[in-house]
């Protein structure tokens with residue numbers, strides 16, 4: 001074969017690729033038929049045409065650059081786009097090289113052009129599809145998958161979301177492998193069809209989640225291959241919701257059927273019964289299937305077109321239900337048997353199986369009505385009740401209170417309902433009380449106690465209350481019922497009684513019982529905390545005198561004032577009590593030392609010493625305080641009280657108006673006194689007392705003019721006891737009155753005895769105690785004794801000490817005057833010891849003055865005493881008194897007294913006290929009165 005020009009010409013001409021030759025001016029000098037066909041022209045049509053005529057604007061710009069390179073001699077293979085005669089783009093792949101002449105001048109270029117339109121078209125289509133997919137991704141949740149069998153070629157973002165993985169992760173999976181096994185074959189078979197309309201498959205996401213997908217798929221060509229474009233819609237949520245809804249629907253049906261009330265479903269327009277549960281059948285007395293299609297209204301009893309019992313029309317209820325309300329009404333329905341049944345009707349508009357219906361529930365409330373009627377009766381009974389009634393729910397919220405409770409507390413009903421009983425709390429109950437209450441009632445038991453509650457105005461009232469839990473049929477507590485009685489009056493009365501029982505009515509101070517209680521509890525505290533307490537026991541010195549002289553009323557006023565002063569002075573923690581009479585006691589708790597006790601005792605003394613104005617006179621009183629201290633002086637109340645008492649008596653014995661701490665030795669003395677006192681009682685009963693008589697001698701005549709009766713106690717063991725030892729005790733114990741009476745009786749008896757033995761005209765002197773001088777019955781006692789022995793009043797002379805006269809004389813003036821009127825004489829004993837003035841004595845009905853023996857004793861020894869005796873005798877005589885000298889023991893004294901014209905003498909010189917019998921024998925010894 002000869003490769004000549006023609007051969008190449010034929011080869012180029014017949015080539016399938018296009019051959020395009022242009023000159024240095026870009027004019028087409030040659031194209032082969034393939035090239036011309038590629039662009040839709042004939043060869044002739046293209047010849048001499050400029051290259052740019054087959055390019056668009058972009059192509060021209062690129063060609064200018066490329067042609068420049070050609071001129072520089074560069075060859076090139078590249079893609080190029082020409083414009084087809086019909087106007088569309090022809091994608092080509094071309095190889096181009098430049099042509100130079102022998103001089104090296106650029107003469108044009110030759111290009112071999114291959115049509116690349118089919119490949120570029122597919123790529124463009126895919127790019128466009130991808131772009132569309134991206135746009136679509138933004139607005140759709142559907143997954144789009146391009147796959148070949150199970151091999152995934154392309155997928156969108158939605159696929160990533162559905163399969164819960166990245167694009168890369170999903171691309172490594174086989175699509176059919178992600179399906180559940182039972183769907184895998186189904187899908188593979190479906191892929192044999194060109195188009196598959198949506199069907200449901202189940203798959204697993206990359207995280208293992210079950211997916212329910214709706215799959216649609218279409219076969220398509222892609223790069224010359226057949227591929228499938230599948231659309232996946234995730235319906236998992238929808239399907240699950242649908243299943244749940246179906247479940248709900250089923251449950252609804254079951255609920256309706258098993259509801260405790262009758263339920264009927266009505267068509268909204270016709271109001272005919274579309275559905276009814278079996279309870280509805282029983283309520284109306286008709287089988288359920290016969291109910292269907294009936295109007296519900298036809299079973300409801302009406303009066304004047306309105307529902308009986310509800311006072312409104314059925315239509316009104318329906319309208320409310322359609323307005324999204326759920327009206328409730330009590331109605332009466334007609335049972336098939338003719339019985340009217342009370343029902344509670346509730347209407348609700350509902351959606352049921354896609355339809356809009358009215359749901360009517362009817363509850364048989366006959367038993368509730370009966371209970372309500374009963375409740376009404378009961379509540380009216382409660383309203384009438386005088387008891388305070390309150391009902392709370394299980395949380396203590398007040399649901400009901402009766403009239404009595406409101407009336408006692410002063411609250412209005414609306415102020416109480418919805419509150420808790422704490423509204424009435426007075427804060428007088430501690431938390432232990434409240435705990436006990438709740439524990440008991442929550443355990444299902446009643447709680448009963450007295451509550452101190454508070455009224456609206458803040459005053460307290462006492463309520464004797466029982467709280468009872470109410471339980472339902474299941475045994476659960478639903479309410480608490482409280483019933484109570486207002487016992488305020490009773491409590492106040494009791495409190496008053498209690499106060500009276502433990503307080504002294506005169507002074508309002510704690511009495512002995514309360515004092516003992518307080519002392520005991522003080523001791524307990526002191527023992528527990530190792531504290532010291534002091535017990536001060538005291539009375540008012542000579543209170544009896546005040547009582548006797550000024551009367552009990554004044555005495556009472558005095559005690560009140562003293563009590564008031566004590567209360568004001570003492571600490572709140574200390575107790576001051578009146579133990580009886582004029583006896584007071586003070587408990588000083590937790591005292592620091594004896595000094596502080598001393599200080600308080602001194603203050604009490606000072607307090608009592610302050611003058612008290614009573615009955616228009618000023619009284620000056622004193623007190624004697626005995627102090628016993630715990631633990632030193634006793635560790636029980638009795639011992640402390642006894643020891644304080646002993647200390648008080650010692651304080652008195654030592655001159656009164658003082659305090660004294662208990663000392664052990666005191667007890668021995670006190671015991672002695674106590675024994676003596678009880679022995680004196682016995683002495684009176686056992687007639688252990690006797691009288692001796694001391695003669696009184698006339699200093700002028702030397703004759704016995706009278707005798708002084710002197711008391712003696714013939715003790716069975718101790719022998720004869722002198723009056724100094726026991727008369728003060730007789731006076732203190734009050735025994736002086738019966739003993740004094742005995743003295744009078746015995747003396748008159750002896751006097752009668754003397755008379756009967758021829759001894760007449762004696763003056764019988766009897767010593768009188770202050771108590772006898774105050775004794776209103778004294779005159780009577782004396783008169784009856786005189787009458788008994790038929791003796792005249794004149795034979796008796798009553799001796800009263802100067803001291804007694806000073807204190808009681810004025811107050812006893814009337815008695816003395818009366819006695820003098822009756823014929824008695826009075827003499828003043830122990831004159832000179834009481835510092836009284838004769839001027840004062842002159843006011844009293846006294847005839848005789850007995851100069852105390854302490855002055856007589858010192859005659860011839862103490863000049864001062866002699867002067868006193870002289871003066872007294874002189875003054876007494878000048879005032880007309882008879883003068884008696886006591887305790888005359890020697891002749892010197894007799895001489896002295898006689899020289900002063902003293903009338904009578906008495907003393908051991910003449911005679912010691914003698915028995916009544918010895919008086920009969922008594923003769924004045926002549927040597928005792930020398931002439």
Ligand SMILES: Nc1nc2c(ncn2[C@@H]2O[C@H](COP(=O)(O)O[C@H]3[C@@H](O)[C@H](n4cnc5c(=O)[nH]c(N)nc54)O[C@@H]3COP(=O)(O)O)[C@@H](O)[C@H]2O)c(=O)[nH]1
Pocket residue numbers: 694708709710711712722723724727743767768769829830853886887888889906907908909913
């Ligand atoms: N209320 C009553 N008091 C009475 C009664 N009987 C006695 N008394 C009073 O007791 C006091 C003591 O009396 P007594 O121990 O009997 O002493 C009397 C004489 O024994 C004593 N006396 C008499 N002469 C002398 C003497 O020369 N020397 C001396 N040392 N003592 C003597 O004096 C007492 C009589 O004194 P007075 O009564 O003051 O005249 C005494 O105070 C009695 O008052 C009674 O029944 N009731």
